[in-house]
Amino acid sequence: MNNQISFKYRRVMLSIAAVLIIFLAIIIVVIMAHQHEMFEDSQRNAQRELELIGTFARESLLRQDYENVEQFLNQWGQEHADVISIKATAPNSFILADYTRDVPSENFFLVTKHIQYMGKDLIALEMSKDITSVKRSLNKFIGLLITGSVLLTIILGVTLWYALKKLALIPMAREIATRKEAEKKFRMLLESVPDALIFVFSNGEIIMVNKEAEKMFGYSREEMLGKDIEILVPERYRK
Amino acid sequence: MAKTGLKIFAISLACLMVFASPFLFAEKTLILQIHPYLPATDLTGRFTPLADYLSRKIKHPISIRIAKDYQEHIDQVGNDKVDIAYMGPASFVKLIDTYGRKPILARLEINGKPTFRGAIVTAKESPIKTLSDLKKCRFAFGDPDSTMSHLVPRFMMKKAGVDTDDLDGYQFLYSHHNVALGVLIGDFDAGAVKEEVFHKYKGRGLKVIAWTPHVSEHVFVASSSLPAGTVQALRKALYDLKEEQRGAAIMSAVKDNTTAMIPAADKDYNNLRSIIRALGNVTDP
Numbered sequence: 001m002n003n004q005i006s007f008k009y010r011r012v013m014l015s016i017a018a019v020l021i022i023f024l025a026i027i028i029v030v031i032m033a034h035q036h037e038m039f040e041d042s043q044r045n046a047q048r049e050l051e052l053i054g055t056f057a058r059e060s061l062l063r064q065d066y067e068n069v070e071q072f073l074n075q076w077g078q079e080h081a082d083v084i085s086i087k088a089t090a091p092n093s094f095i096l097a098d099y100t101r102d103v104p105s106e107n108f109f110l111v112t113k114h115i116q117y118m119g120k121d122l123i124a125l126e127m128s129k130d131i132t133s134v135k136r137s138l139n140k141f142i143g144l145l146i147t148g149s150v151l152l153t154i155i156l157g158v159t160l161w162y163a164l165k166k167l168a169l170i171p172m173a174r175e176i177a178t179r180k181e182a183e184k185k186f187r188m189l190l191e192s193v194p195d196a197l198i199f200v201f202s203n204g205e206i207i208m209v210n211k212e213a214e215k216m217f218g219y220s221r222e223e224m225l226g227k228d229i230e231i232l233v234p235e236r237y238r239k
Numbered sequence: 240m241a242k243t244g245l246k247i248f249a250i251s252l253a254c255l256m257v258f259a260s261p262f263l264f265a266e267k268t269l270i271l272q273i274h275p276y277l278p279a280t281d282l283t284g285r286f287t288p289l290a291d292y293l294s295r296k297i298k299h300p301i302s303i304r305i306a307k308d309y310q311e312h313i314d315q316v317g318n319d320k321v322d323i324a325y326m327g328p329a330s331f332v333k334l335i336d337t338y339g340r341k342p343i344l345a346r347l348e349i350n351g352k353p354t355f356r357g358a359i360v361t362a363k364e365s366p367i368k369t370l371s372d373l374k375k376c377r378f379a380f381g382d383p384d385s386t387m388s389h390l391v392p393r394f395m396m397k398k399a400g401v402d403t404d405d406l407d408g409y410q411f412l413y414s415h416h417n418v419a420l421g422v423l424i425g426d427f428d429a430g431a432v433k434e435e436v437f438h439k440y441k442g443r444g445l446k447v448i449a450w451t452p453h454v455s456e457h458v459f460v461a462s463s464s465l466p467a468g469t470v471q472a473l474r475k476a477l478y479d480l481k482e483e484q485r486g487a488a489i490m491s492a493v494k495d496n497t498t499a500m501i502p503a504a505d506k507d508y509n510n511l512r513s514i515i516r517a518l519g520n521v522t523d524p
Binding site for chain 2: 066067070091092
């Protein structure tokens with residue numbers, strides 16, 4: 001009976017753990033999808049930024065104001081903390097502008113744009129952008145989300161466990177204890193009776209005997225339990 | 240009696256004007272104008288320490304103004320619309336030849352020399368080696384009134400037998416830096432720049448075909464309407480710069496490697512004057 005209860009407890013625990021794991025898995029999938037979306041957004045924004053720079057560069061180059069392009073790109077790089085490098089290369093491979101930030105970064109992506117006018121290449125723009133800050137904020141977000149989820153699952157599990165215990169397990173354990181007590185009392189009563197008492201199933205199998213029965217028939221309790229009642233009848237009277 | 244009264248009144252008025260003029264003048268902010276050889280923000284940054292220094296020395300506020308183009312600069316100075324002007328040598332010659340003499344304050348001395356030169360440049364890998372190779376080439380000039388990015392190089396080219404008609408085309412890019420970059424980027428086969436600009440872009444692939452002769456350095460002039468005392472005070476302040484504690488920084492902000500501001504005379508620009516006269520009216524864009 002005890003084994004049966006602990007088995008049931010284990011099953012409840014396992015179910016809660018499974019819910020937690022599934023919940024975490026869903027969160028991780030959501031986070032990864034969100035992360036992917038954020039990186040794609042950053043790339044799209046950087047591409048739009050480069051197109052804007054390209055429009056300015058095209059105008060200046062058509063006015064042959066090369067110096068303006070060089071200054072503008074260097075200034076753009078200096079004033080945008082997420083720009084790691086920005087480079088403008090002419091069709092003859094001359095590098096018109098090449099701004100590189102001193103602080104290196106391992107988390108970056110590259111966007112390029114070829115600026116043309118009436119089919120003629122004017123300049124190729126290349127910009128690399130740092131995504132460390134995006135990653136950092138994502139990681140912070142992931143951390144918060146996982147911690148929150150674990151806490152939520154634990155609270156949920158504890159609440160479920162408490163409710164289950166209140167509604168089912170405690171009454172069940174109480175019932176078992178009552179039954180055990182009743183059985184104990186019955187046994188005590190059985191043993192204190194001055195007569196020999198033997199309980200048998202309908203098929204004649206002995207299921208309970210008292211001390212007086214042991215004394216009367218000369219068999220020990222172990223010898224009698226599970227045997228047929230007929231063993232107590234002399235052989236000549238048996239069927 | 241009435242006549243005597245009128246005389247007394249006239250004399251009193253004259254005296255009042257003479258004594259009050261420094262106070263009236265003291266109210267006015269002097270204008271230091273610069274020709275647009277670099278971007279306006281760059282020029283304002285370069286000349287602000289000098290304007291502050293001069294303001295302190297002559298006890299007059301001085302503000303900076305950047306001219307729209309070289310011609311406007313010459314006209315404004317010629318018509319005494321500005322009080323102090325920083326001028327390129329060719330603009331100075333044009334100013335004197337058009338509007339007559341103006342008080343010269345000082346000229347720059349770079350690394351101990353009061354003259355400078357320019358260069359006709361091309362890209363390192365270019366087959367152009369001499370001035371005569373420039374025929375059928377695309378050429379970039381700076382400003383039509385610029386000494387080293389147009390006038391002197393154009394005179395040299397003309398002397399070498401290459402007039403603008405012999406070129407495949409030419410354009411005024413209005414900045415020495417644009418000329419250098421236009422050549423490097425491949426839009427032009429050659430161009431004309433001053434020496435300091437050549438040195439800046441040398442490492443990026445520029446080479447010299449020919450050096451120009453030396454001409455007198457850039458000059459500060461004053462308006463003819465400025466009181467003689469103020470002109471003298473400005474001259475002294477400029478000459479004293481090399482002795483000042485922050486003088487070197489103020490001067491090198493105006494132009495790299497400036498070591499002093501020294502006296503100058505109109506005749507210092509005679510070699511350039513003869514070049515400009517020989518060229519005639521070639522400043523058409």
